[in-house]
Amino acid sequence: MRIVVMGVSGCGKTTLGEALAAALGLPYVEGDALHSPQNVARMAAGVPLTDADRQDWLHEIGQQLARAGNGVVVSCSALKRSYRDLLRRAAPDLRLVYLRGEPPLLAQRLAARRGHYMPASLLQSQLDTLEPPAPDERAIEVDASHSPAQVLAHVRRQLQVPPA
Numbered sequence: 001m002r003i004v005v006m007g008v009s010g011c012g013k014t015t016l017g018e019a020l021a022a023a024l025g026l027p028y029v030e031g032d033a034l035h036s037p038q039n040v041a042r043m044a045a046g047v048p049l050t051d052a053d054r055q056d057w058l059h060e061i062g063q064q065l066a067r068a069g070n071g072v073v074v075s076c077s078a079l080k081r082s083y084r085d086l087l088r089r090a091a092p093d094l095r096l097v098y099l100r101g102e103p104p105l106l107a108q109r110l111a112a113r114r115g116h117y118m119p120a121s122l123l124q125s126q127l128d129t130l131e132p133p134a135p136d137e138r139a140i141e142v143d144a145s146h147s148p149a150q151v152l153a154h155v156r157r158q159l160q161v162p163p164a
Contacts, residue, residue: 001026001071001159002091004061006078007099008126010106011144012151015074016099019152021073024161031076033077034060048125051080058083062090079129084137095156098133101144 001024005017014030021028035057039049060077065087078084078096088094101109106123133139140158142151 001095002065002068002093002147003071003073003095003097003159004065004087005073005075005077005090005097005099006084007101007144008077008079008130008141011080011099011101011110012109012148013077014095016142016151016155017073017075019148020097020155022084023152023156024071024073026071026073026098027068029061029064029072029074031057031061031074034064046122048122048129054083059145060068060088062087065082065091066095077126079126080131081137084133095159096133096137096139098139099144100132100141100150103127105145106143 003020003026005013005020007013014032017030018028020026035043039053040055042049042053060074064074065072068091074094076083076087080086082097084094103123108128130163132139140155142154144151146154
């Protein structure tokens with residue numbers, strides 16, 4: 001099972017990704033850790049990434065997905081359909097989990113977050129870039145305002161994985 005937990009900053013990708021990987025007995029890959037130092041510096045300076053900035057990062061995530069023989073859970077914003085299509089080329093069996101959140105909730109979470117290079121000022125640019133998954137992408141959509149336990153339980157049900 002190859003899964004990408006996607007959504008804008010502050011939606012809970014890391015929290016869900018780690019919990020889902022543990023529940024499924026799969027490795028977890030933090031997509032933010034795969035950004036180049038240049039991309040991290042741009043974001044830390046409040047500069048939104050362009051499609052060109054994201055290409056090497058997306059290719060690296062695709063390689064992580066392709067190499068995961070027994071499965072993997074990866075967190076990745078995957079904001080655009082074209083990004084997700086690139087990831088699906090690397091892993092045709094890819095499952096998406098889309099964490100959808102309302103801007104006030106996301107802003108509140110980003111304001112409370114410490115030690116991350118992504119400033120809250122970039123949230124609007126991510127929201128502007130976001131193309132929610134289309135029905136043909138068969139994404140599991142989850143409301144990010146629910147508790148982590150509720151989100152995990154919903155995703156497990158959708159993946160038809162029995163509770164622990």
